[in-house]
Amino acid sequence: MAKGYAGKILKIDLTTKKVEEIPTSKYEAWGGGHGIGSALFWDLCEDKTVDGTNPKNVVTIMTSPLSGTLTPGGGGRTEVQGIGLQSSPRGWFTRSNFGGRFSTQLKYAGWDGIVILGKSDKQVWINIVNGKVTLEDATSLWGLDTWETQKRIRASVLGSEPTGDWDSLSGRRDGGRTTQRPAVLTSGPNAEKFGPMAALVHDGGHGAGQGGFGGVFASKNLKAVSVLGTGGVEVADPNALVEARLWLMGYATAGNMDAPDLGARGLASIPGYTSAYPDGVAARPAGCAACVRNCPGRTATGEGNDSMCVDFSWYQAHVKKANQGKITDASVKATDRAQQLGLNVYPLLALLQWLGNLLKEGVLGQGKEIDSNLPFDKWGSTEFAYALLGAIVNQTDIGADIALGLWQCAQKWGRLEKDLGTGILPLQEWGYPHHYDARTEVEWGYGSLMGDRDINEHSFNWICYWTVTMWATTGLKPLVSAERMAEIFTKKMVPYSDEPKLIDYSDEGIYSEAMAKLVAWHRHYTRYYTQALGYCDWMFADFLNPYGPDNEGATPLAEPKFFTAVTGKAQTFEEGIEIGRKIWNLDRAIWVLQGRTRDMEVFAGYNYDTGAMPGQGTLYELPYSMPVFENGGWSYKSVAGRKLDRAKVEDWKTKFYTLEGWDTKTGWPTRATLEKLNLKNVADALEAAKKLGSA
Numbered sequence: 001m002a003k004g005y006a007g008k009i010l011k012i013d014l015t016t017k018k019v020e021e022i023p024t025s026k027y028e029a030w031g032g033g034h035g036i037g038s039a040l041f042w043d044l045c046e047d048k049t050v051d052g053t054n055p056k057n058v059v060t061i062m063t064s065p066l067s068g069t070l071t072p073g074g075g076g077r078t079e080v081q082g083i084g085l086q087s088s089p090r091g092w093f094t095r096s097n098f099g100g101r102f103s104t105q106l107k108y109a110g111w112d113g114i115v116i117l118g119k120s121d122k123q124v125w126i127n128i129v130n131g132k133v134t135l136e137d138a139t140s141l142w143g144l145d146t147w148e149t150q151k152r153i154r155a156s157v158l159g160s161e162p163t164g165d166w167d168s169l170s171g172r173r174d175g176g177r178t179t180q181r182p183a184v185l186t187s188g189p190n191a192e193k194f195g196p197m198a199a200l201v202h203d204g205g206h207g208a209g210q211g212g213f214g215g216v217f218a219s220k221n222l223k224a225v226s227v228l229g230t231g232g233v234e235v236a237d238p239n240a241l242v243e244a245r246l247w248l249m250g251y252a253t254a255g256n257m258d259a260p261d262l263g264a265r266g267l268a269s270i271p272g273y274t275s276a277y278p279d280g281v282a283a284r285p286a287g288c289a290a291c292v293r294n295c296p297g298r299t300a301t302g303e304g305n306d307s308m309c310v311d312f313s314w315y316q317a318h319v320k321k322a323n324q325g326k327i328t329d330a331s332v333k334a335t336d337r338a339q340q341l342g343l344n345v346y347p348l349l350a351l352l353q354w355l356g357n358l359l360k361e362g363v364l365g366q367g368k369e370i371d372s373n374l375p376f377d378k379w380g381s382t383e384f385a386y387a388l389l390g391a392i393v394n395q396t397d398i399g400a401d402i403a404l405g406l407w408q409c410a411q412k413w414g415r416l417e418k419d420l421g422t423g424i425l426p427l428q429e430w431g432y433p434h435h436y437d438a439r440t441e442v443e444w445g446y447g448s449l450m451g452d453r454d455i456n457e458h459s460f461n462w463i464c465y466w467t468v469t470m471w472a473t474t475g476l477k478p479l480v481s482a483e484r485m486a487e488i489f490t491k492k493m494v495p496y497s498d499e500p501k502l503i504d505y506s507d508e509g510i511y512s513e514a515m516a517k518l519v520a521w522h523r524h525y526t527r528y529y530t531q532a533l534g535y536c537d538w539m540f541a542d543f544l545n546p547y548g549p550d551n552e553g554a555t556p557l558a559e560p561k562f563f564t565a566v567t568g569k570a571q572t573f574e575e576g577i578e579i580g581r582k583i584w585n586l587d588r589a590i591w592v593l594q595g596r597t598r599d600m601e602v603f604a605g606y607n608y609d610t611g612a613m614p615g616q617g618t619l620y621e622l623p624y625s626m627p628v629f630e631n632g633g634w635s636y637k638s639v640a641g642r643k644l645d646r647a648k649v650e651d652w653k654t655k656f657y658t659l660e661g662w663d664t665k666t667g668w669p670t671r672a673t674l675e676k677l678n679l680k681n682v683a684d685a686l687e688a689a690k691k692l693g694s695a
Contacts, residue, residue, distance in 0.1 A: 001025045002567040003236040004065030005032075006112045009040070010133060012126060014220055015055065015118030019133050024112045031576075032064030032112065033079040034095060034531035035583045040115050041081060041093065042586060042682070048593045052083040052091040052212065053195065053219035055119035061106075061185070061225065062114075064534035068107035068233040068289070070245050071562045073536030075290025078103040078185075078208075084453075085196045085212030086344070088407035088431030089600075092452035093590045095531065096213055098185075099288035100206035100306070102227065103534070105183035109229030120221040125186075127157065128227040130176060138223035143189045145340040146201040150184040153226045157182045176230030186224035187214035188342025193395050195219065196405035199344045204306035205296065205335075206288070209344035210432070210453055212405075236568030244561045249292060251545050251554045276312040277304060278327050293539060303332040311335050314349040315385055322380025334385035341393050346454070347406055348389075350426050350433035354406070357424035364398075370413060372398045407431035423606030428454070438603055439612035440624040440639045441465050442510040446519045449601050450656065452591060457526050459541040460518070463489075464503055464626055467544070468636050472625035480544065480551055482627040482634035489543050492555050493521050494574045505639060506628035511648040516656040521577070527587070528580030529559050582677040585669055588662070589682045592691050598667035601653065603644065611641040663693030670695050 001007055001024065009022040027036045037060035041048075045058040059082035066074035076099045084094035106113070109130050116126075123138040136156070141149050158181070183202060191198035195215020200208040217223070235241055277283050281301055285294035296308040304312065315334040320327060338345050358364035359376060366373055374397055378384040391399025401409045410416040410425055419425035426434035428445060432454040438445020441464070447455040463485070471478045480488070489503050496502060501514040502521075509515060529535050542553030556573035564570055588596075614623050624640045657664045661673030670693040674683040686692040 001028060002065065002569050003234050004069065004566040006107055006110050006233070008111060009036070009113045009115060010111045010128070011044075011115045011117070012133070012135075013117045014120040014124070014135075014222065017120075017135060022115070029579075030583065031528055031532035031579055032066075033062045033077070033534050034081065034527060035579065036060075036113060036532070037062045037079055037081040037095075038583055038586050038590070040113075042590065044115060044117065045083075048083075048093065048590055049595070050083065052085040052216050054083075055220065057083045057216065057219075059116040059213070059216060059220075060113060061116070063103040063106050063112055064532060065567050066534055066562060067103040069235055069566050070241055070290055071535075071566065072245055072248055072290060072292040073539035074534050074562060076100060076103055076288030077534035077536060078106075078202075079531055079534070080200065080208045080211070080213050082211075082213065082216055083594075084210075085198075085215045086210060086347075086405060086431065087453060088405065088427075090595065091212075092430065092594060092596075093587065094211045094452045096200070096208035096211045097531065098200070098202055098206045098208045099291075099536070100183070100202045101180070101289055102183040102185055102202050102206075104289040105180065105227045105229050107229070107233050108231045109227050110231055111227075114225065116220065116222065119219070123221045123223060125153065125222070125224040125226065127153075128225070128229075129157065129182075130229055130231065138221075141223050146186050146188050146342045147204075147340050149186045149224055150203070153184050153186075153224060154181050157226060157228055178228065178230050180228065182226045182228040184224055184226045186342070187217045188340070189393060190218070191215050191342060192218035194343070194392050194403035196408070197344050197347050197392065197403065199342050201339055201342050205304075205308075205311055205339045206306055207339070207342075207344075209346060210456065212344070214342050214344075235566045237565045240565035241562065244558075244565050245292075247561075248554055248558055251542060251547050251558075276308070276316065276327075277332060278329050281332075288536070291536070293536070295538060299332075301332075303329065304335050307335050307339060310345050310349060311339070314338070314345040314352070318352060318380040320380075330380065330382040330385065333382045334389075337386055337389055341389055343389060343392065346433045346435070350406060351402065354410075354419065354425045370398065374398065405431065406433070417605075421605035421609060423604075423610050426606070427604055428607065429603055430454075436461055436465065437612045437624065438607050439642050439644050440505070440626065442505065442515065442644075443519050443522055445603065445607070446515070446652070446656070447522055449603060450519065450523065452587070455526070457522065457530065457537055459522060459525065459537075459543070460503065462538075463544045464505065465624070468627060469623060469625045472636065472638070473623065478636065479546055482636050484551075485544060485627055486629070486634055488552055492541070492543055492552075493518070494556060494577065496521055501629050503627050504629040505626040506630050506637075507639075507642065509629060511645070511652045513655050513659070516652060516659050519656060520659055523584050524577045524580035526580070527583040528576045532579070532583060533559070533563060533576075535559065582679065585660075585674060585677055585679060586682060588669055589674070589679070589686055592668050592686060593689055596667065598653065598657070598665065601667065603649070607644045608646050608649075609643065611643050612639070614640060663695075666691075666693055668693035 005024045011020040030036045030039045050056045062079045080096045084091045123142050124135045125138040127134045127136050185202045191214040196212045198214025200213050283297040283299045286296050286298045287294035296306045316331045319331045363369040391397045428434040429449045435454045436444040496517045502518045530537050541555040545553035625638050628637045654664050671683040
């Protein structure tokens with residue numbers, strides 16, 4: 001077994017209460033994280049067609065060989081997988097991911113991951129202290145919020161609330177000591193009531209939001225998983241690892257939204273952009289284990305700790321509007337309340353846009369068609385935020401319908417087709433809220449449509465959309481020309497480095513074979529490097545970087561450099577991409593068994609019928625300036641107002657399926673493709689189910 005791995009995976013059957021060990025070596029070829037999680041799900045989920053709340057659903061919580069090491073952006077991520085509850089028209093096999101300390105503690109306890117099967121006959125939480133694993137009674141925890149649950153579990157594990165001093169885990173001298181508190185992953189109060197919107201939360205605000213895994217936990221009568229370890233992670237070449245870390249520090253602000261050298265003085269230079277915190281609240285950066293970037297923050301008031309991005313913005317714009325452009329403490333209080341209740345904030349972002357439009361239509365309110373007594377006159381206040389969140393969690397007022405999921409709620413209200421058509425309910429694909437616009441930043445939309453959920457992957461988003469748009473909105477000179485940007489991306493995107501138009505976002509480029517190659521590369525890269533090895537999505541892939549030589553980022557040098565230093569395996573970047581292709585095809589096979597066909601892979605109507613406008617879906621979306629190749633040359637151009645062409649999207653899908661080696665009529669993988677990836681057993685299973693693609 002390679003270095004970096006703990007060597008064993010914890011398997012817990014909640015039905016039988018049986019605890020077993022699975023040798024990691026059996027799955028090591030899949031890398032870690034998502035790769036091992038998918039392989040375990042394939043092997044252990046006997047019926048992959050069940051719903052997410054069925055006891056036969058299998059949930060994996062996986063680390064990677066880089067977890068618990070000094071790898072920047074790779075030491076602190078945890079991947080969660082299983083059949084989810086959030087997507088529509090059915091719950092797909094899906095994934096979520098969170099940062100913080102959990103993966104590090106799991107590795108220090110001696111485990112590479114956890115597999116959870118079955119359903120407990122009573123409410124429990126899992127207690128892992130090094131090699132000791134017990135199921136504890138969670139009856140008294142079931143109605144508690146995520147913060148109080150963690151507090152009580154920490155006190156239970158250590159015998160008292162942690163003080164920060166050394167704690168001994170046994171009376172023996174060599175029993176292990178630590179200054180760390182247990183890392184706890186938990187759902188909110190009675191998460192079965194709002195399952196599709198229920199997240200898993202760790203510490204103050206690290207969360208696995210997408211997928212509804214809080215509801216999946218609750219369906220298994222599982223409240224939380226706690227882990228505390230006093231061991232370590234053995235790496236193959238410690239000197240090489242330290243040298244690699246110092247080398248990457250030369251690219252210190254890779255992906256950093258506040259980096260002044262990107263030529264636009266970061267997000268702070270954008271008109272209308274403000275800090276997430278109220279004026280006068282002191283904050284300092286905080287990050288996941290081993291991080292060199294530090295995305296979240298810690299505040300003097302304690303409000304908003306460990307939260308970032310949409311955690312704040314789901315309510316922030318409404319607070320600003322209600323307070324003449326000023327950020328008040330209503331924003332951070334709403335953030336913290338969502339974290340405490342274990343609510344996925346992305347549906348909340350879309351929900352507010354939808355409810356606001358229903359109010360304008362005059363169909364929502366007291367005594368109206370959609371009857372509600374929520375205090376809409378106090379929209380933007382702490383009172384309204386608390387009332388809305390409480391209604392969802394407690395299933396009161398319209399919260400009882402919203403708790404079903406936004407897609408299901410719209411169906412119940414008889415508004416699904418209409419509101420998806422106009423876009424006032426911005427669910428872009430599979431019932432997931434519009435994140436970045438499929439009509440403009442198409443790789444985001446295509447990647448989500450070909451998969452199971454909103455991808456939430458920023459490899460192209462930060463440079464091709466955000467950075468270019470910041471240059472356009474501030475009037476500052478771009479760091480590089482569009483032609484140079486295309487050159488940098490192309491040379492790094494092995495094995496498609498012979499395709500010069502990979503980042504062409506022109507009206508024709510978005511339907512091209514080049515765009516199919518970009519999306520395929522992105523699916524394979526992220527399945528392995530960010531989701532299996534656990535590299536942070538906000539750091540990798542690192543294409544354009546003002547601190548790198550000739551403005552080039554650390555990809556594709558960094559990813560294999562750290563992997564080799566930790567594991568001792570000499571693996572090329574392209575070999576990692578090919579493992580990602582294998583993981584992607586295994587996931588595709590699972591979706592096919594669940595009922596996926598080509599005909600289902602269609603965007604919500606508004607993407608075809610209305611033009612893309614800044615601010616739709618994501619509050620901080622700006623005019624869509626992106627690199628395009630037109631009239632024989634590269635330039636940066638606004639693509640706002642664009643609609644998708646239905647026929648051309650279908651033609652693009654054919655190009656993508658062909659490139660991936662899938663049946664172009666069904667979208668199903670073929671035997672030749674699967675066997676080339678050493679997935680003969682998967683091809684056999686699809687053939688037995690009469691769902692194997694034709695050559």
